[in-house]
Amino acid sequence: MLESASGDAVDAYVAGIGGADAARIAELRSEWGLDQGPAFRLRAYLSALAHGDFGWSTAFQRxxxxxxxxxxxxxxxxxxxxxxxxxxxxxxxxxxxxxxxxxxxxxxxxxxxxxxxxxxxxxxxxxxxxxxxxxxxxxxxxxxxxxxxxxxxxxxxxxxxxxxxxxxxxxxxxxxxxxxxxxxxxxxxxxxxxxxxxxxxxxxxxxxxxxxxxxxxxxxxxxxxxxxxxxxxxxxxxxxxxxxxxxxxxxxxxxxxxxxxxxxxxxxxxxxxxxxxxxxxxxxxxxxxxxxxxxxxxxxx
Known part of the structure; x- marks a missing residue:
């Protein structure tokens, strides 16, 4: 449900810091893996979860x-x-x-x-x-x-x-x-x-x-x-x-x-x-x- 909502973590982050240029937005999406499709991100998440890795929080950067x-x-x-x-x-x-x-x-x-x-x-x-x-x-x-x-x-x-x-x-x-x-x-x-x-x-x-x-x-x-x-x-x-x-x-x-x-x-x-x-x-x-x-x-x- 969260994936189907409009916007993503980068949009929320940019709105919180007051905006950013297109190059920085594209860089953040690539860094956080948001430039990939939902199916790819799900496979990557499940693979990491199998090894005890719950992922990286984009909101808290931890x-x-x-x-x-x-x-x-x-x-x-x-x-x-x-x-x-x-x-x-x-x-x-x-x-x-x-x-x-x-x-x-x-x-x-x-x-x-x-x-x-x-x-x-x-x-x-x-x-x-x-x-x-x-x-x-x-x-x-x-x-x-x-x-x-x-x-x-x-x-x-x-x-x-x-x-x-x-x-x-x-x-x-x-x-x-x-x-x-x-x-x-x-x-x-x-x-x-x-x-x-x-x-x-x-x-x-x-x-x-x-x-x-x-x-x-x-x-x-x-x-x-x-x-x-x-x-x-x-x-x-x-x-x-x-x-x-x-x-x-x-x-x-x-x-x-x-x-x-x-x-x-x-x-x-x-x-x-x-x-x-x-x-x-x-x-x-x-x-x-x-x-x-x-x-x-x-x-x-």
Whole structure:
């Protein structure tokens, strides 16, 4: 898609420096390999990738692999924190909603989650900045950490955590609603199962019944969604990281598109695919641990 768009990396570079003559433009295209056709460049890229070379970033004038390795920790910290917030808050509120399906608390939480899910990511981010950074002045409005602060160790970790409160909240709240609805709907279905009636007949009631029997059996699809949502979270981070100026993969992908940097964009996609695969593998392992029948069925098959 990026190759079919009008213009190329040289056009974006020349526009950024204020222009250049035709000879310099032709020289840059030859130097960056853009004077060759897309098929030739694809073959060259795949050949280099097979040897561990992710190419050269025309936007940053550096090897793509080095840029990706610099941004990867930021992405893992931001995405992991947002996913943990979304999951933990989602199952907590989903449990409360599924405790009494169609009750007053369930209706309030369902209506609130629906309204939150309908909010665009950039709008929620701007509202959080306006309230907590501009009006209350409690939290920083942008950045991953304080620039040139000289902090290290625990002090740096605290500074990073302080800067990530708003972006992680913006990402986490948007995806929390999915986990809430999944657990709530799953619990409503499990309440009518035969083994729940059998548990009640044995005298199991109250929180013990809801936690150990209803919620645990309704948690499997939520764990599956945890792995699947890692891909959506990476996509949603493009907007949030751009608003909060977080130097992660999301903002890097946006910069690669705007500056027509195809090798950099492909590198972001490949690294993101690896992250999503690992997240889905971990989700499958957790699901097998929660429900031993899954692992048993696979061994039988």
């Amino acid at each position: 090897p793509v692999l080095g840029i990706l390795l610099e941004r990867l920790p930021v992405t893992l910290i931001t995405m992991g924190s947002a996913l943990a917030l979304a999951f933990l808050l989602g199952i907590a509120l989903g449990f409360l909603a599924g405790w009494r399906p169609n009750g007053w608390l369930d209706r309030i939480l369902s209506l609130g989650s629906l309204a939150l899910y309908a909010m665009p990511g950039f709008w929620l981010s701007l509202v959080l900045i306006l309230v907590f950074s501009v009006t209350l002045r409690w939290l920083p409005a942008s950045g991953f950490e304080t620039m040139a602060s000289g902090k290290a160790g625990l002090e740096r970790a605290k500074d990073i955590a302080w800067h990530l409160v708003l972006p992680v909240s913006a990402l986490g709240l948007l995806y929390m609603t999915l986990f809430l609805r999944l657990l709530r709907d799953g619990m409503e279905e499990v309440w009518h199962a035969d083994f729940i009636r059998a548990a009640r007949a044995r005298g199991v009631t109250g929180w013990r019944l809801a936690l150990n029997h209803v919620a645990r059996n309704a948690l499997a699809p939520v764990i599956t969604m945890l792995g699947l949502q890692s891909a959506s979270l990476l996509g949603g981070s493009v907007v949030v990281e751009s608003v909060f100026a977080i130097p992660g993969f999301g903002r890097l992908a946006a910069e690669a598109v705007s500056r027509r940097d195809t090798p950099l964009l492909l590198g972001v996609v490949l690294f993101s695919a690896v992250v999503v695969i690992v997240m889905n593998l971990l989700a499958d392992l957790v699901q097998a641990w929660l429900d031993p029948r899954i692992g048993a069925s696979e061994r039988v098959a």
